[in-house]
Amino acid sequence: MGIGVMEDFMHMLDFFTQSYKNENQYIRAKAELTAAMLVMILLSVILELFASFFVSKDAVLMGAIAVVAFSCVLLMLKKGKIILTGNLFVIAGFFKLIEFLPMNYSHQFYLQCFLGMMVCVAIYIKPYQLIATFSYTLLLNVYRWFYFNNAAETVVVSKDYVYEMSQACLAVFVFAFATFFYDRVIKNEIRINKKTKKLAETDQLTQLGNRQYFDQVLQHEINEMNTYELALLDIDFFKKVNDNYGHHKGDEVLVKFSKLLQNHFEETCCFRWGGEEFAVIFKGDMFVEKLHQFKDLIESTDFGLDNPLTVSIGCLQAEGISYDNVLKNTDEALYRAKKSGRNHIECYY
Amino acid sequence: MERLLVSYNKDNLYKYKKAEYAMRFLLLVIGYSTLSFLISIVMSDFKSIEVVSYIIWLITASLIFYLIYKGRLETSINIFFLAGFIKSIILILLPIGLYFYVHIFLTVFVISVVKYREYQIVSVYILTYFTAVIKALLPDQGNIYNTTLRLVSYRISVIIGVLMFFVVLYYLSRIVDRAIRKIESYDLLSKTDVLTGGNNRLAFNNDVDELNRDVGNGLLILDLDHFKSLNDEYGHLAGDKVLRLFAELVKEYLNDNGMLYRIGGEEFAVLLPDLDKEELDTYCSEIIGLVNSHDFGLSHQVTTSIGAVYMHSDTCPDFDECYKSSDEALYTAKTTGRNKYVLA
Numbered sequence: 035m036g037i038g039v040m041e042d043f044m045h046m047l048d049f050f051t052q053s054y055k056n057e058n059q060y061i062r063a064k065a066e067l068t069a070a071m072l073v074m075i076l077l078s079v080i081l082e083l084f085a086s087f088f089v090s091k092d093a094v095l096m097g098a099i100a101v102v103a104f105s106c107v108l109l110m111l112k113k114g115k116i117i118l119t120g121n122l123f124v125i126a127g128f129f130k131l132i133e134f135l136p137m138n139y140s141h142q143f144y145l146q147c148f149l150g151m152m153v154c155v156a157i158y159i160k161p162y163q164l165i166a167t168f169s170y171t172l173l174l175n176v177y178r179w180f181y182f183n184n185a186a187e188t189v190v191v192s193k194d195y196v197y198e199m200s201q202a203c204l205a206v207f208v209f210a211f212a213t214f215f216y217d218r219v220i221k222n223e224i225r226i227n228k229k230t231k232k233l234a235e236t237d238q239l240t241q242l243g244n245r246q247y248f249d250q251v252l253q254h255e256i257n258e259m260n261t262y263e264l265a266l267l268d269i270d271f272f273k274k275v276n277d278n279y280g281h282h283k284g285d286e287v288l289v290k291f292s293k294l295l296q297n298h299f300e301e302t303c304c305f306r307w308g309g310e311e312f313a314v315i316f317k318g319d320m321f322v323e324k325l326h327q328f329k330d331l332i333e334s335t336d337f338g339l340d341n342p343l344t345v346s347i348g349c350l351q352a353e354g355i356s357y358d359n360v361l362k363n364t365d366e367a368l369y370r371a372k373k374s375g376r377n378h379i380e381c382y383y
Numbered sequence: 384m385e386r387l388l389v390s391y392n393k394d395n396l397y398k399y400k401k402a403e404y405a406m407r408f409l410l411l412v413i414g415y416s417t418l419s420f421l422i423s424i425v426m427s428d429f430k431s432i433e434v435v436s437y438i439i440w441l442i443t444a445s446l447i448f449y450l451i452y453k454g455r456l457e458t459s460i461n462i463f464f465l466a467g468f469i470k471s472i473i474l475i476l477l478p479i480g481l482y483f484y485v486h487i488f489l490t491v492f493v494i495s496v497v498k499y500r501e502y503q504i505v506s507v508y509i510l511t512y513f514t515a516v517i518k519a520l521l522p523d524q525g526n527i528y529n530t531t532l533r534l535v536s537y538r539i540s541v542i543i544g545v546l547m548f549f550v551v552l553y554y555l556s557r558i559v560d561r562a563i564r565k566i567e568s569y570d571l572l573s574k575t576d577v578l579t580g581g582n583n584r585l586a587f588n589n590d591v592d593e594l595n596r597d598v599g600n601g602l603l604i605l606d607l608d609h610f611k612s613l614n615d616e617y618g619h620l621a622g623d624k625v626l627r628l629f630a631e632l633v634k635e636y637l638n639d640n641g642m643l644y645r646i647g648g649e650e651f652a653v654l655l656p657d658l659d660k661e662e663l664d665t666y667c668s669e670i671i672g673l674v675n676s677h678d679f680g681l682s683h684q685v686t687t688s689i690g691a692v693y694m695h696s697d698t699c700p701d702f703d704e705c706y707k708s709s710d711e712a713l714y715t716a717k718t719t720g721r722n723k724y725v726l727a
Contacts, residue, residue, distance in 0.1 A: 040550070040553055043550075044554075063554075063558060066554075067551065067554055070550055070551075070554075071547060071550075071551070074543055074546065074547045074550070075543075075547075077543060078539055078540065078543035078544075081539045081543070082535070082536055082539055085532070085535045085536070085539065086532060089530075089531050089532045089535060090530070090531075090532050093532055138527055138528060138529055138533065139528075139533070139537070140479070140481055140527070141480065141481060141484060141527075141537055141541070142536075142537055142540050144481055144484060144485060145484060145540060145541065145544050145545075146540075146544075148484075148485075148488045148548065149544050149547060149548055152492075152548055152551050152552065153547065153551055155551075155555070156551045156554065156555055193426075194477075194478055194479060195479055196426065197422075197423075197426045198477065198479045198480075198481040198482045199481060200422050200426055201419055201422060201423075201481070201482045201485065202481045202482060202484075202485045204415070204418055204419055204422060205415070205419075205485040205486075205488075205489060206485075208411070208414075208415045208418075208489065209488065209489060209492065211411070212408070212411060212489075212492060212493070212496075213492070215407075215411075216496055216555070219404070219496075219559060220555060220558055220559055220562075223400075223559055223562035223563055223566070224558075224562050226562070226566050227562040227563075227565050227566050227569070230565075230566050230569040230570050230573060231565070231569050233569065233573045233585075234569040234570075234572040234573035238584055238585055244577075245577050245578070246572065246575075246577040249577070273611045277717075281647075281710065308619070308648060309647060309648020309649070310648070311619075362620075365618065365619055365620070369618065372615070
C-alpha cells in the first residue's frame, strides 16, 4: 500500500524533471530525488508559514521569504541546473545546522544532521558536494559536543542532557560511516550491472553483439516501426578453413573478419548471428554500395589462407514486417546469393 | 565474509547480497552499541539496567548472526527490526528525547538497506513514522522550546523530515534492488545459449574452473556430422531445429550426471564430473546410439562424432592439454569415418 503511494508521488514529479529526459539513468534518478526533496521542503515551509499566522505575526515575513526562495530553487531544477541545485542544498544544509546549533533546538539539529547526510548521498553529482556536507556535519557535531560538555560544568545544562547529546553525537558519526558505505554499495552494484549487461550482449570470441542482443535490437526496431536495412553475411566455405587449418585458425579468421566488419560499418550495430554468420542492422544511405565495398574488401584482404576468403550476403529493406518474416526473407536472399555461385550479394525487395 | 555465507547460493544473487549486507550492518550495529554502552558507563552513574539491556542485545545479536549464518535471512531481519523497535519504545521514556530520534533513524536506515522482502520495508516505515510523530506531539516536558513558534516548527520538521528520510531511503534501496536483479538476469543470460536454451561457452569456461581436479572427470566434445550440408540443403531454420532437438536429447540422457554446453556452431561439450574411466566408454557409445536412433524429421539421418578424454591429475593435469587431446580425438573420429567416438 505504502509503496504504491511512493510510485504515484514520484510520477507526479515528472513535471520538474522533464529537462533530464535525455540524460543517463543515473542523472535521471538524481533529478527525481532532488525534485522530491524540494517539494517536501516546500511543503514544510508552507506549513510553517501557516503556523506562524496563528502564533506570531513577526515570523510571517520570514516564512514568506523561505517559500519564495524554495520555489525559485525548484524552478532552477526545472530549468536543468541540477549541479547548482545540489550546491544550494549543501549550503542550505549548513545554515540550517547553524540555526539549530543552540541547545534549545537540539532535536532539529540532529534531525538535520541525519537528513542532510542522507539527502546529500541521494542527490549529489559532484564528489565535493558529498565531502562538504559530511565534513561540516561532523565538525559541527564535535564542536557542539565540546561546547555543551563544558557548559555542563557551569550548570547551564543538565547531566541527562549531556548524556543524550553524547549518544547522539556518536550516532551521527556511525551514520556518516554507514551512509558512506551504502553509497559505495550503490555505485558498486550499478557498475557490476553495466559490466554483466555488456557480457550478456557480447559474443565472447569476436566481441561483436551476440544473437540474443541481435534479437533484442531487431525486436526494438520492429516495435518502434522504424525503417532499417538488414544484411546477413555468411563466410563461404568456412567449414573448409576449419577442416584444413584447424579450429584455431578458423577462430582467428572470424576475429579478423569481425574487426573489418565493425570498422567498415563504424557506428552501426554488427552481430555474430551464428557460427560463421554475421548480421548488420543499418540505418542510413547507400547500404548496398557499402555492402559491395565490404565484399571487395574481404576478397582483397589476406587472411593467411591459400585461397582468398569470400562472403555471401543477403539483404533487405524492412519497414513494418514481422520478426519471423524479416529473418525468413533475408535468409532467402542469402540462400539465393549462395546458389548463384557465392561471393555475391542478393537483396530481397 | 565468504566463509560466513556458505549457506547461500550465488545463483540467487539477491539473497546472497542481502545476506552480505545484513552481516556487515549487524557488525556495524554491534560496534556502535558497544561504543554507546561505554559512553553510558562513563557518563552516567552506574545503572544495572544498562548492563542488562546491553547483554540482552548481545544475545539477540548472536541469535541474528546465527540465523543469517544458517540461511534464514527473512527471520533474522524481522528479529533485527523487532529488537530495534522495542528499544525505541523504551527510549520514548527518556526526558530529552534526542536519543530516541537518533535510534529510530539508525534502525530504519539499517533495515531499509538489508530488507529482503517488501513487507519488511513497509511495516518498518509505518510503525516508525507513527512512533516518531507521537513522540513529537507529546507535550514539551523539559521546557526545551522557548517560544510556541519554535515548538510548532520542531513538530513540522519532524513530521516532514522523517518522511523525507523514508522517501530517500526507499528510493535508494530500490536502485540497489534493481541493480542486483538485473545483474542476476544478465548473469543468467550471458551463460545461456539462446538457440538451444542450454549452457554456452562462457558457462563451460566457468564450470571448468570450478571442476574438482582431485577426482577423475570426463570431457566429451561432440560435433554433428555434415551439419553444413544439412544447413545448405534444408535451410538455416531446419538446421537450428536439429541443434535444438540434439541438445534436448543429450540433456535428457545426461540428466544430473553431466552438463551439456554448446561451445561452437555445431560443436557441443559435455562435462561428466567424478566418474570411472570405464564409464566413459558407456556414455560415448550410448550417446551415439541415441542420436542414431532418434528421428530428427529429416530425410537423412543425423549422426555425431565424439572425441573423449578422461581427465585425471596423473593423465592430464592441465585442462588446456585435456581439451586439446579431446579435440585431436574428435579430429581422428572425423577422419576415420564419422558417427563414432575416439578416446584420447
